[in-house]
Each structure stands twice: as C-alpha cells, then as structure tokens.
Amino acid sequence: MKHVVVVGASAAGLAAAEKLRREGYAGTLTLIGEELDVPYDRPPLSKQILASEWEAHRLLLRTEEQLAALRLDLRLGVRATGLDRDAQAVELATGERVHYDGLIIATGVRPRVLPGQGAHVLRTVGDALRLRARLGPGRRLVVVGAGFLGAETAAVARGLGCEVTVLEPAPVPLAHAVGEQVGRVLSDAHRDRGVDLRCGVAVAAIAAGGVYLADGELVEADEVLVAIGSLPNTEWLAGSGLELDNGVVCDEHTQAAPGVYAAGDVSRWFNPLFGELMRIEHRTNAAEQAMAAAQNLLNPQVPKPFAPVPYFWSDQYDMKIHAYGYLRGHEAVEIVDGDLRQRRFLAAYRKGDRVVGALSVGMPPKAIRPWRQAIAAGTTWSS
CATH class of the missing domain: 3.50.50.60 (FAD/NAD(P)-binding domain)
Structure with missing residues (x-):
C-alpha cells in the first residue's frame, strides 16, 4: 500500500493517521480537512472555551513538531466533493483528484x-x-x-x-x-x-x-x-456506491467497502457487543474507532471487530456526568446507588435481559468503572 488518504482532519482523522504510522505504514499519508485549523479538540468548546477559561490554542491536539513527525501530506481548508471508487480517487473542491490505495472517511457531522x-x-x-x-x-x-x-x-x-x-x-x-x-x-x-x-x-x-x-x-x-442535533457529512459521497443511511454504513470492522473505512461521528457501524448498528458522537469513540479502522485497513486479512463500550461525559454547573454503554432504546432504569434528590446517584440501564448502560451524576469516577466491565461482559440484569 503506497498511498492512504484520510478525509477529515479532526480527532478521528488525526488518530487514524497516528495509528497508521505507529503500525509501520511508511507510504504517502494525505490528511484532508475542510477547516483551516490544524486538528483540535471539540468537547471544550461548550465548556472551557465558552466560559473563557481557555484560549483557543489550548484546544490543539498536537504541536507543529508532532504533526511534522507524522510526515503528512496535510491539506487544510480543502473540501472533499466526491469519491470515485472505480478510480480510487477523492475529488476535491479545487478540482484535484487524490488517488488512494486505502481510504478512511472521518468527515464528522454538521449542526442541524x-x-x-x-x-x-x-x-x-x-x-x-x-x-x-x-x-x-x-x-x-x-x-x-x-x-x-x-x-x-x-x-x-x-x-x-x-x-x-x-x-x-x-x-x-x-x-x-x-x-x-x-x-x-x-x-x-x-x-x-x-x-x-x-x-x-x-x-x-x-x-x-x-x-x-x-x-x-x-x-x-x-x-x-x-442545538438540535447534527447531520453526518456524507453528501460528498453520493454516487460513490457506499451505503449511506444516517452516516456511512460499515460492518463490524468499520469497513464500508473493500479498502474503504469510516470512523468517528460519520460512521454507522455494526457493534457486535450490542448486536446493532450505531453511530456515536462522542470524543472517546472517535479516537478509538479511528485506530481500529487504521489497524484493519493495514491488516484486511485478519480484521478485528470494533466492539467498544461507548463512553461520554458532561459538565453542567457542579454536576459531573459520566456514562458507559448504549443507553438509547433501554427498557428499564434502576437507581442502584445514591439519591436522585441530592443529584448524586448511579443509574443502571437494561435492554432485554442484559445490562446495556450505566450513568452517574455527582459520583466519583471509580463508582461507575465496574459497570463498564459488566456491560462488556454481557452481564445479565439479575446477576
């Protein structure tokens, strides 16, 4: 494989590029991003940045030196407009076509x-x-x-x-x-x-x-x-032959088609741990899925399923909220620790006979961590 193209230069795209290099990929690595800024973190935008606790430079995910070490063909401020899978080429708004041997799509979402x-x-x-x-x-x-x-x-x-x-x-x-x-x-x-x-x-x-x-x-x-949700950025893939349905539809290996993978907010993949398609818009998932996509792109003969327990967090006033699992579609909720009235509690979520999620408010992180293992193990609700 001589040329890998990653479309999307945010957290997922950067994580994919870094994983490719760590795994020994030495060929040309093109990272294409629509924004002019080098890759930066988004969760602090609604927290530390909006509150003026941070300035924008603290968002940067890597220094100039770290990016340089990746030996990237970095294309910022450039929008992808099409994908020609027959020619294995990404079409850009500039009119250029960037050919690839392997492709990772990480174009994220946009606000409704x-x-x-x-x-x-x-x-x-x-x-x-x-x-x-x-x-x-x-x-x-x-x-x-x-x-x-x-x-x-x-x-x-x-x-x-x-x-x-x-x-x-x-x-x-x-x-x-x-x-x-x-x-x-x-x-x-x-x-x-x-x-x-x-x-x-x-x-x-x-x-x-x-x-x-x-x-x-x-x-x-x-x-x-x-703030009414978001839409996956898949319009540029129309006519590519990829399945587009609330994201780029992928298998359990995050593969959308031979040699084409998707990661991060734009990817709707089959998570075998929960037995269903899901699209996760959380920072942790973006990085983990991108690394999985890069690993499988380099090793298509022995791909590994991407079966994570999703994780997200939120800060609101003095409330620290942490959650593991896939809470959507749950059938029952039980408060297993703490007190709702004090806004200090841990809730467990059931679907069928399985524990599928846990959420804590105002509890120390160690209180919820064992639930991650329980969800990953497919623990039954009664056990």
Missing part, C-alpha cells in the same frame, strides 16, 4: 439548523468564540434544544450572568437516552439556577429579536443558539 437567520451553532472554534463574545451579564440567550450541548451551553451562560431560556420539544429533556427520572433531575438542576426551561414547545423560526414558537409567540433574545 432552523429557518431564519442570525442564530449561532456550536461546532467549530470559530462558532464558540463568536458566541462567547456575545455573552455576559444581563444578556438574553435562548437555547433551542436541551440535549447535552444545549444544557452545557445554558450552564456556562448562567455562570456568565446571562438570562437563559431553553426551548425543548420533548416533555422531558434527554428522556429517550437517559430515562425520564434522570432527565427530570438534570432539568431541575437548570431550573434551580434560574434557567427558564420550557418543555413540549415547538419552534417555528429564528427572528431578528428572538425565536418564534409554533403558536406564534416570540421568545425575545439577544442571542440564539440552535
């Missing part, structure tokens, strides 16, 4: 948007810095969407002295993922700190002075953040 203009999204460092410059004491922020990104932003904005309204279509935020009990606890934490959290409301459009609800009400705001 709403009709109207003037709203913020939070995906890039530029997004975070623009919103940060507009927040401060007395400023009115409306957050559309009470998922983890919206909740983290609301918490930071309250800490900066903003008046915050959060609009959420579901009756209980995050109930589909963490369950209604846990969702209510997290919601109450925001209300207790002065956030106007409105659930069961539909947003129609963004306006110059705020947000119009479906019933015609205008919720006034100085700034609006839309």
Whole structure:
C-alpha cells in the first residue's frame, strides 16, 4: 500500500493517521480537512472555551513538531466533493483528484439548523468564540434544544450572568437516552439556577429579536443558539456506491467497502457487543474507532471487530456526568446507588435481559468503572 488518504482532519482523522504510522505504514499519508485549523479538540468548546477559561490554542491536539513527525501530506481548508471508487480517487473542491490505495472517511457531522437567520451553532472554534463574545451579564440567550450541548451551553451562560431560556420539544429533556427520572433531575438542576426551561414547545423560526414558537409567540433574545442535533457529512459521497443511511454504513470492522473505512461521528457501524448498528458522537469513540479502522485497513486479512463500550461525559454547573454503554432504546432504569434528590446517584440501564448502560451524576469516577466491565461482559440484569 503506497498511498492512504484520510478525509477529515479532526480527532478521528488525526488518530487514524497516528495509528497508521505507529503500525509501520511508511507510504504517502494525505490528511484532508475542510477547516483551516490544524486538528483540535471539540468537547471544550461548550465548556472551557465558552466560559473563557481557555484560549483557543489550548484546544490543539498536537504541536507543529508532532504533526511534522507524522510526515503528512496535510491539506487544510480543502473540501472533499466526491469519491470515485472505480478510480480510487477523492475529488476535491479545487478540482484535484487524490488517488488512494486505502481510504478512511472521518468527515464528522454538521449542526442541524432552523429557518431564519442570525442564530449561532456550536461546532467549530470559530462558532464558540463568536458566541462567547456575545455573552455576559444581563444578556438574553435562548437555547433551542436541551440535549447535552444545549444544557452545557445554558450552564456556562448562567455562570456568565446571562438570562437563559431553553426551548425543548420533548416533555422531558434527554428522556429517550437517559430515562425520564434522570432527565427530570438534570432539568431541575437548570431550573434551580434560574434557567427558564420550557418543555413540549415547538419552534417555528429564528427572528431578528428572538425565536418564534409554533403558536406564534416570540421568545425575545439577544442571542440564539440552535442545538438540535447534527447531520453526518456524507453528501460528498453520493454516487460513490457506499451505503449511506444516517452516516456511512460499515460492518463490524468499520469497513464500508473493500479498502474503504469510516470512523468517528460519520460512521454507522455494526457493534457486535450490542448486536446493532450505531453511530456515536462522542470524543472517546472517535479516537478509538479511528485506530481500529487504521489497524484493519493495514491488516484486511485478519480484521478485528470494533466492539467498544461507548463512553461520554458532561459538565453542567457542579454536576459531573459520566456514562458507559448504549443507553438509547433501554427498557428499564434502576437507581442502584445514591439519591436522585441530592443529584448524586448511579443509574443502571437494561435492554432485554442484559445490562446495556450505566450513568452517574455527582459520583466519583471509580463508582461507575465496574459497570463498564459488566456491560462488556454481557452481564445479565439479575446477576
């Protein structure tokens, strides 16, 4: 193999490139990224960056010297526009075609948007810095969407002295993922700190002075953040013959087609540990899956299944939230330690007869770690 191309220069793309070099790949390694910035970390955007605790340079995943050591053909500020699998070439917006022997797709996701203009999204460092410059004491922020990104932003904005309204279509935020009990606890934490959290409301459009609800009400705001989820960046792969369905569909080895793998937020792969297709938008998964893809690309005759226990974390006010497993689609939740009222507890999640997830709030990390092993072992609910 003489030329490997990695499309996507964020955490997953960088992890894939580093793994290729560690495994001894000495050929040409092209890393293509749409952003002008060198690879940087995204989770701190809604936390330390927005709160002005960090400056942008602290986000960088590697120094110039470390990147240079990878001997990359680094193409930043360049967008991939097509994939010709017959010719084994990635087509770029510049008109250039970059040929490959092996390809790793790590193009990530982009934020969903709403009709109207003037709203913020939070995906890039530029997004975070623009919103940060507009927040401060007395400023009115409306957050559309009470998922983890919206909740983290609301918490930071309250800490900066903003008046915050959060609009959420579901009756209980995050109930589909963490369950209604846990969702209510997290919601109450925001209300207790002065956030106007409105659930069961539909947003129609963004306006110059705020947000119009479906019933015609205008919720006034100085700034609006839309945090209603994301869409995988797969449009450039249309016509490539790859299966595209809420991401690039891959097998248990993260392979989408011979010589083509996908990793990170854009990959929807079959996780044999849970027996289902999943697409995970968490930082840890991005790096781990990219390394698995690189390993299998170099060793296609002896591929290894990628069967992780997903992990994510969130910081909201003084609450530290940690979770292992695949909580979506769970059938039962049980509080196995702590007290919901004190916002210090550990919840376990069941699907069928298996433990499929665990989530802790306000507990030391060691409290939840044994549950990772239980999920990985396929532990039955009663055992």
